[in-house]
Amino acid sequence: MAHLRETSDKALKLLRTLPRVQIGNLRPNPNSKQNDKRGRAQHGGDKHGAGNKGSGQRQNFMRLGYETGNQPFYLRFPYEPYYKGHHMKRQYPPISLLQLQVLIDTNRIDTSQPIDISTLCNSGLLKLKPAELEYGFQLTDDGLDNFKAKINIEVQHASEAVIAAIEKNGGVIRTAYYDPRSLHMLVNPKKWFQKGVPIPSRMLPPQDAVDYYTNPKNRGYLANPEEISQDRLVLAQKYGYELPKIEKDSAYEMLTTAKDPRQVFYGLEPGWLVNIVDKTITKRKD
Amino acid sequence: MAASGKALLGSSLCQKLTQFTRNLYSQPALLSSFRSSRQVQELEKYPEVEVVANPPEWRFVERLLPPETVPQPVAQKDYPSGWRPQTEDGSKAGYYVARTKNHMVPVYLQTRFRGQRRITVVRRVQGDIWALEKDLRSAVEKSRNGKLCATRVNELSGQIHIHGDHVDVLRDYLKERGF
Amino acid sequence: MLKNILDKSRQVVFPVARTLTRSSVHGNVVNESPAAVATPAGTKTPLILPQNYGEYAPVSRNTPRQAWIENTDAVQERKVGLIELHPDVFAAQPRVDIIQENVEWQRKYRYVSFAQTKTRAEVRGGGRKPWPQKGMGRARHGSIRSPLFKGGGVVHGPRSPTTHFYMLPFYKRVLGLTSTLSVKLAQDDLHIIENVDIPTKDGQFLKDLIAERNWGPSVLIVDEDHMFPANICQATDELGYVNLMPSFGLNVYSMLKHDTLVLTVAAVKHLEQRLLYQLNRSDAASKGGKFKLDQV
Numbered sequence: 001m002a003h004l005r006e007t008s009d010k011a012l013k014l015l016r017t018l019p020r021v022q023i024g025n026l027r028p029n030p031n032s033k034q035n036d037k038r039g040r041a042q043h044g045g046d047k048h049g050a051g052n053k054g055s056g057q058r059q060n061f062m063r064l065g066y067e068t069g070n071q072p073f074y075l076r077f078p079y080e081p082y083y084k085g086h087h088m089k090r091q092y093p094p095i096s097l098l099q100l101q102v103l104i105d106t107n108r109i110d111t112s113q114p115i116d117i118s119t120l121c122n123s124g125l126l127k128l129k130p131a132e133l134e135y136g137f138q139l140t141d142d143g144l145d146n147f148k149a150k151i152n153i154e155v156q157h158a159s160e161a162v163i164a165a166i167e168k169n170g171g172v173i174r175t176a177y178y179d180p181r182s183l184h185m186l187v188n189p190k191k192w193f194q195k196g197v198p199i200p201s202r203m204l205p206p207q208d209a210v211d212y213y214t215n216p217k218n219r220g221y222l223a224n225p226e227e228i229s230q231d232r233l234v235l236a237q238k239y240g241y242e243l244p245k246i247e248k249d250s251a252y253e254m255l256t257t258a259k260d261p262r263q264v265f266y267g268l269e270p271g272w273l274v275n276i277v278d279k280t281i282t283k284r285k286d
Numbered sequence: 287m288a289a290s291g292k293a294l295l296g297s298s299l300c301q302k303l304t305q306f307t308r309n310l311y312s313q314p315a316l317l318s319s320f321r322s323s324r325q326v327q328e329l330e331k332y333p334e335v336e337v338v339a340n341p342p343e344w345r346f347v348e349r350l351l352p353p354e355t356v357p358q359p360v361a362q363k364d365y366p367s368g369w370r371p372q373t374e375d376g377s378k379a380g381y382y383v384a385r386t387k388n389h390m391v392p393v394y395l396q397t398r399f400r401g402q403r404r405i406t407v408v409r410r411v412q413g414d415i416w417a418l419e420k421d422l423r424s425a426v427e428k429s430r431n432g433k434l435c436a437t438r439v440n441e442l443s444g445q446i447h448i449h450g451d452h453v454d455v456l457r458d459y460l461k462e463r464g465f
Numbered sequence: 466m467l468k469n470i471l472d473k474s475r476q477v478v479f480p481v482a483r484t485l486t487r488s489s490v491h492g493n494v495v496n497e498s499p500a501a502v503a504t505p506a507g508t509k510t511p512l513i514l515p516q517n518y519g520e521y522a523p524v525s526r527n528t529p530r531q532a533w534i535e536n537t538d539a540v541q542e543r544k545v546g547l548i549e550l551h552p553d554v555f556a557a558q559p560r561v562d563i564i565q566e567n568v569e570w571q572r573k574y575r576y577v578s579f580a581q582t583k584t585r586a587e588v589r590g591g592g593r594k595p596w597p598q599k600g601m602g603r604a605r606h607g608s609i610r611s612p613l614f615k616g617g618g619v620v621h622g623p624r625s626p627t628t629h630f631y632m633l634p635f636y637k638r639v640l641g642l643t644s645t646l647s648v649k650l651a652q653d654d655l656h657i658i659e660n661v662d663i664p665t666k667d668g669q670f671l672k673d674l675i676a677e678r679n680w681g682p683s684v685l686i687v688d689e690d691h692m693f694p695a696n697i698c699q700a701t702d703e704l705g706y707v708n709l710m711p712s713f714g715l716n717v718y719s720m721l722k723h724d725t726l727v728l729t730v731a732a733v734k735h736l737e738q739r740l741l742y743q744l745n746r747s748d749a750a751s752k753g754g755k756f757k758l759d760q761v
Contacts (some may be wrong), residue, residue: 006412006413006525006526006527007412007413007441007442007444007558008527008556008557008558008559008647009414009416009527009528009556011442011558011559012559012647012651013555013651015559015648015652016651016652016653020652020654020724021559021561021564021645021648021652021721022721022724023568024571025560026564026565026568026721027565028460028562028569029562032562043323049529069314071380074522079598091591093386100366101366101367102367102369104367105359105362105365105366105369106359106369106388106389107358107359107360108357109355111543113349118350122350122351122352122353123352123747124356124374124747124749124750124751125388125750126351126657127750136746143367146366146368147349147366149366189350189351190350190352193347193350195703239597241330265345265346265350266349267343267345268343268346272343273335274347276347276351278339279339279340279344279348280337280338280339280341281337281338281341281343281344282335282336282338283334283335283336283338283341284333284335284339285335285336286333286334286335352743352747352748353747354746354747355745355746355747356740356745356746357747375526376526382526384525384526386522387744387745392693394639410524412525412526413526442558442560443558451699
């Protein structure tokens with residue numbers, strides 16, 4: 001280890017010659033404290049930046065867009081309600097293939113295990129807020145050319161190019177729906193286990209998501225597996241790459257691991273109670 | 287015996303009564319798990335369970351527990367994402383730019399005045415910060431064909447501020463140097 | 466008489482097992498350092514405690530700090546061994562401004578101001594109009610307790626209770642601790658002792674020890690365990706300027722309030738381990754948010 005003449009070293013050396021740092025001789029950094037008092041004398045607190053007379057001084061501004069009686073601009077033209085109900089729609093925050101590759105390169109994600117929402121959230125770098133209608137991650141195609149990892153990943157939305165990029169490397173991708181309660185469990189499994197509640201089963205997708213998750217083109221988790229394997233081949237021909245044979249892969253078992261549609265965590269069945277303090281699982285006897 | 291039977295009767299009666307009053311006066315609150323949950327029933331009504339210590343499925347639970355500290359990167363042949371591990375320890379250059387806790391190069395963009403002022407900040411500098419500032423400035427000036435570039439050095443906090451958005455240039459430069 | 470009873474009760478309260486655990490720790494420490502240097506006869510083998518950088522590699526390129534481990538079994542100072550300190554904790558940038566912020570926070574977060582003034586409604590009397598509105602040649606007034614009057618209410622005066630509670634950002638608190646420890650070490654105000662076992666329960670022993678080694682006058686002694694041995698508890702009981710503290714309670718204000726900080730080897734290891742964990746934890750982002758009062 002090289003030892004540089006470091007700034008902190010210089011400062012610590014200087015401190016040796018200075019009086020003892022004590023409660024009595026500490027001062028805040030110069031100019032770091034703002035005076036929270038406004039002047040109230042004749043000119044000290046003159047107009048407080050609010051000007052003279054009228055709505056400016058009284059700070060009772062007109063509502064945004066109001067044009068003192070004219071038909072306001074924002075109401076002047078008819079419009080189509082593209083964004084109607086946007087606050088009710090499911091959100092899928094994006095993560096790019098580049099981000100995923102960085103996570104893999106810096107050892108934040110273990111590629112020898114299947115990747116799902118909890119793997120991504122446990123890295124500590126990605127966040128999902130189910131309470132704000134975020135229903136999972138979508139994988140975007142940024143950094144598609146540099147993606148080289150062979151993974152088994154489960155996301156909630158993925159485009160065709162992303163699916164092709166992952167399958168080209170011999171990986172497996174699947175899109176799956178999670179209801180908000182399951183998402184809440186997946187986002188912070190440790191905290192959820194500490195509640196001491198049996199694992200509930202995952203809900204089926206709502207009506208408007210059924211089409212997406214039963215479509216083999218999207219690698220939906222409810223699609224026919226045979227149709228998916230056929231579509232893998234079709235996609236390989238479309239994008240012009242040779243589909244690596246998963247059956248002959250050494251990591252065949254990992255690559256073909258998938259959750260049951262009613263299962264939340266890999267390997268753990270609904271109804272089980274996990275105790276992470278005593279390291280026990282409570283199961284039903286039959 | 288009789289007394290206990292009476293107590294049991296009383297308790298079940300009491301239970302029914304409370305349930306009845308609950309149904310009468312309170313709507314089951316959907317958001318509250320306490321108020322919407324059923325009352326505890328007799329044990330026979332519940333399925334039999336067993337507590338398995340050292341279950342074979344424990345590895346699935348362990349996989350779900352996050353690592354306590356940031357893991358160290360594993361040495362690989364190549365890193366497709368463009369990320370590089372730090373190789374230089376500053377003994378040659380006389381200065382050192384430490385990686386962040388997440389093993390990234392600490393070069394950031396500060397925007398002020400609604401994006402009108404962009405300042406590139408290089409943090410975590412140790413050693414001869416003035417030599418590094420000279421090197422970074424020359425790298426930036428080279429990338430913009432010799433046009434001069436203003437910088438500012440804060441030796442106490444180990445930061446160099448460079449006028450303009452040169453994040454990609456400086457990050458690549460530092461990575462190339464092994465920092 | 467009373468003192469005897471107190472002593473007896475102390476012996477009951479502070480279990481004897483404490484000394485056993487301490488000696489067992491000491492034994493482990495010796496086992497860890499097989500490369501002990503030969504010493505003159507009559508002394509124990511010296512402790513050489515190298516830093517284990519495997520877990521947390523130092524970010525700082527500073528020269529690693531080394532400190533003597535001193536004895537506590539006699540007034541005379543004797544170097545028992547040498548300990549290597551982690552530069553990220555004991556040679557960090559001495560951010561005196563962050564230390565100041567910590568001190569201010571520690572003063573304020575538990576301070577409740579009880580300063581109170583009465584408004585015109587609270588001052589006794591003043592319900593009657595003092596004189597008629599017109600015809601007197603005097604200014605119009607509605608109450609003798611109006612703020613304009615002598616003995617009237619106070620406008621915008623302090624109201625009790627006013628809390629001054631706030632939370633300093635989490636990593637400012639961590640940096641405050643590393644900065645203060647670094648400052649204390651740099652100014653020779655940090656000493657490391659092998660344990661807190663002193664031979665007598667006499668306060669004079671500690672007085673002599675502090676005078677002999679040029680500590681203090683005020684000394685804060687920190688150990689990992691919150692149960693201190695009976696001897697040191699009784700010896701420090703009468704000395705107001707020598708205080709004991711477990712390492713989990715160590716804070717910036719107490720470190721600065723005492724002139725000298727004395728850490729045991731176990732406390733040093735514990736502090737290093739806790740602070741380095743905070744500087745390297747993977748869920749650091751979760752610590753960055755706003756402080757919520759009723760958070761789980």
